[in-house]
Amino acid sequence: MTISGYNSWPFKEAQKLRNRFPEPPHIPVRFETGFGPSGMPHIGTFAEIARTTWVRHAFEFLTQYPTQLIAFSDDMDGLRKVPLNLPQQEMLTQNLGRPLCYIPDPFGECESYSAFMNKKLNEFLDRYQFDYTFQSSHEAYTRGDFNDGLAAILQKVEEIKAIILPTMSREKRVNWSPFFPICEKCARIYSTRVTTYYPENNTIEYICDREEGLVKSCGHKGRISIFNGKVKVGWKIDWALRWYSYDIGYEMYGKDLIESAKLSGKIVRIMGKQPPMGLFYELFLDEEGRKISKSIGKGLTIDAWMSYAPLDSLLFYIFQNPKQAKRLFWGVVPKSVDDYLTDLSHYDRLDPGKQPDSTIWHLFNKGAMVPDYGSSINFSLINNLISAVGADDIDLILEYLKRYDSSMEDFIDIIEDLVKKAMSYYRDFILPNKKYRTPNNAEKRILKQLRDELAGYEGNDEDELQSIPFSVARMFNETPKNLFKMFYEVLFGQERGPRFGTFVQLVGKEKALNLLDTASGS
Numbered sequence: 001m002t003i004s005g006y007n008s009w010p011f012k013e014a015q016k017l018r019n020r021f022p023e024p025p026h027i028p029v030r031f032e033t034g035f036g037p038s039g040m041p042h043i044g045t046f047a048e049i050a051r052t053t054w055v056r057h058a059f060e061f062l063t064q065y066p067t068q069l070i071a072f073s074d075d076m077d078g079l080r081k082v083p084l085n086l087p088q089q090e091m092l093t094q095n096l097g098r099p100l101c102y103i104p105d106p107f108g109e110c111e112s113y114s115a116f117m118n119k120k121l122n123e124f125l126d127r128y129q130f131d132y133t134f135q136s137s138h139e140a141y142t143r144g145d146f147n148d149g150l151a152a153i154l155q156k157v158e159e160i161k162a163i164i165l166p167t168m169s170r171e172k173r174v175n176w177s178p179f180f181p182i183c184e185k186c187a188r189i190y191s192t193r194v195t196t197y198y199p200e201n202n203t204i205e206y207i208c209d210r211e212e213g214l215v216k217s218c219g220h221k222g223r224i225s226i227f228n229g230k231v232k233v234g235w236k237i238d239w240a241l242r243w244y245s246y247d248i249g250y251e252m253y254g255k256d257l258i259e260s261a262k263l264s265g266k267i268v269r270i271m272g273k274q275p276p277m278g279l280f281y282e283l284f285l286d287e288e289g290r291k292i293s294k295s296i297g298k299g300l301t302i303d304a305w306m307s308y309a310p311l312d313s314l315l316f317y318i319f320q321n322p323k324q325a326k327r328l329f330w331g332v333v334p335k336s337v338d339d340y341l342t343d344l345s346h347y348d349r350l351d352p353g354k355q356p357d358s359t360i361w362h363l364f365n366k367g368a369m370v371p372d373y374g375s376s377i378n379f380s381l382i383n384n385l386i387s388a389v390g391a392d393d394i395d396l397i398l399e400y401l402k403r404y405d406s407s408m409e410d411f412i413d414i415i416e417d418l419v420k421k422a423m424s425y426y427r428d429f430i431l432p433n434k435k436y437r438t439p440n441n442a443e444k445r446i447l448k449q450l451r452d453e454l455a456g457y458e459g460n461d462e463d464e465l466q467s468i469p470f471s472v473a474r475m476f477n478e479t480p481k482n483l484f485k486m487f488y489e490v491l492f493g494q495e496r497g498p499r500f501g502t503f504v505q506l507v508g509k510e511k512a513l514n515l516l517d518t519a520s521g522s
């Protein structure tokens with residue numbers, strides 16, 4: 001066993017997985033992520049695939065083994081309730097209890113409800129250039145991928161019931177079976193119950209007579225094969241069935257699925273194989289620390305993040321300790337962008353042996369495609385600049401930035417993109433919260449003094465510039481803290497702002513004097 005020496009979490013995960021494969025396996029080591037196509041892909045889908053990809057890449061780097069990421073869509077799942085954000089509510093209500101792959105597409109674009117959602121998932125993953133193999137559950141069942149596993153489940157049906165039943169309420173235990181036959185007459189899946197098992201020839205007998213909520217039944221009785229898509233298994237069993245049939249080596253899941261993962265792990269062991277390695281991650285929270293609910297759709301979307309900040313800064317944010325709950329709201333954007341840019345600009349200076357522990361290495365395809373960034377300009381600085389000069393003229397802002405950091409032309413693509421996004425962020429989130437304060441006469445005198453001291457200073461050294469407000473504070477027997485607060489409230493309409501020295505360097509002495517003139521009323 002080789003200890004990799006890398007400490008970033010994807011390497012820790014990869015090392016665990018590596019211990020399972022002392023010899024190179026004869027098939028690719030498979031990673032899986034699951035998608036429920038009752039709704040659109042969202043930021044949770046994105047985060048799970050990104051995190052799995054990071055572990056996969058670390059594993060490839062450590063072992064050189066071939067790997068595969070299966071993005072599995074559970075499109076045989078039945079529709080339990082009608083999502084409120086979809087059209088054709090009445091048609092969908094009529095189809096409650098049917099597998100998603102047998103329900104018409106409410107948008108009328110694809111052959112089924114799930115075909116539409118699967119298309120959205122593929123477009124979504126392609127857009128962010130993930131490397132994955134899509135697998136539809138319906139196709140897998142129909143093609144017979146699961147037949148061996150289904151036979152194993154039927155052989156062990158009593159053992160499986162003994163594991164699952166104690167986790168259910170008493171009423172639900174009565175009719176429970178791992179198998180959900182799809183009624184041959186009405187195509188519903190949640191209206192049927194198994195009446196007899198025939199493991200000797202892999203068939204079951206069922207009746208379609210369960211009615212729950214709005215799910216109807218038709219009374220049909222039949223005996224069918226468990227093979228080739230005529231029957232689905234309940235989802236915890238389904239999870240185990242996928243692991244079993246595709247020899248999944250690694251899968252991660254949200255904290256809300258810990259108990260389900262344990263049960264699925266027990267089931268796959270009963271079937272005769274090992275559950276995959278994996279880790280559970282904490283969920284995203286909203287600004288107040290509440291779980292972001294998929295159905296309410298509250299919280300940030302990826303598109304929204306991308307209109308205010310680079311996508312890579314979102315990946316950077318998602319990368320940080322997956323076991324720590326993350327708040328996802330507008331307030332986290334500026335710090336994420338700045339942390340990302342700091343790491344990006346330091347990456348080149350890292351010892352190559354240490355680079356794989358940098359978030360940047362993971363973000364950019366095992367360090368192969370890291371963009372060059374050597375400027376000290378970041379998102380906060382741009383926002384501060386916009387606070388001082390307004391968000392109307394991008395050329396003007398770029399002009400100021402060039403004066404502040406002459407090397408910025410070398411990174412103009414990154415910086416121009418940042419400026420455009422910062423302008424949107426400023427207009428939508430900063431400007432509406434600004435409260436400019438009119439200074440009283442005593443404060444005007446302080447600002448006037450600050451102006452005069454600055455006017456009398458000849459150099460352009462940031463530390464020397466920064467010392468000016470401190471000496472003015474001393475002259476007026478005021479604390480620097482109070483002086484800065486007043487300065488920011490009057491000039492920026494906010495309680496905090498850039499360092500005075502940085503601010504003067506950024507806008508130039510002339511502009512700074514103008515702003516102080518206006519503020520002090522002189």
Ligand SMILES: [Zn+2]
Nearest residue numbers: 183186208218
């Ligand atoms: Zn029926």
